[in-house]
Amino acid sequence: MQLTEGIRRLGFRKWYERELMSSHAHMALTFICGVGLLAAFEAASQFRSWSDQLIDALAILALGAVGLWALRRYLFLLMHAESVANQANCPVCGVYARFKLVEHPPASPGVAVTCRDCAHQWSITE
Numbered sequence: 001m002q003l004t005e006g007i008r009r010l011g012f013r014k015w016y017e018r019e020l021m022s023s024h025a026h027m028a029l030t031f032i033c034g035v036g037l038l039a040a041f042e043a044a045s046q047f048r049s050w051s052d053q054l055i056d057a058l059a060i061l062a063l064g065a066v067g068l069w070a071l072r073r074y075l076f077l078l079m080h081a082e083s084v085a086n087q088a089n090c091p092v093c094g095v096y097a098r099f100k101l102v103e104h105p106p107a108s109p110g111v112a113v114t115c116r117d118c119a120h121q122w123s124i125t126e
Contacts, residue, residue: 003084003126004101004111012097016085023077026070033067080126087124090115 006015040063044056088097095117102112102121110125 003124007111008101012088012099016081016097019077019081023074023081026074026077029070030067030074033063033070036063037067084124084126087122090118090120091122092120093118 003015006018010018037060040056040060044053044060047053047056085097088099089095090099093115095115098116099113100116102114110123112121112123114121
């Protein structure tokens with residue numbers, strides 16, 4: 001979910017919570033793939049026929065690929081959420097996550113927001 005769309009639809013706090021939950025779901029998938037890899041390596045030492053070894057090698061490759069993808073996705077989602085959360089403080093009054101989106105943003109990179117308390121505008125970069 002894109003930052004602007006997510007904040008507009010859910011609010012910042014719910015968007016942040018969902019990003020962290022999605023990130024940690026990928027971490028759980030990484031852990032499951034790691035356990036699967038250990039089981040596949042253990043099974044590789046016990047099978048003697050070529051077909052069993054080939055199936056086990058394919059399982060190792062698939063689990064490794066999915067595990068690496070899930071680890072990369074976990075790290076990306078976590079770092080993205082933390083990067084945006086670090087910019088959610090109003091630079092003037094210091095209040096956290098109490099802002100609204102600017103409907104017609106100025107020509108600045110990122111998402112233009114304005115503080116609900118002091119009406120200061122700043123930009124949150126993705």
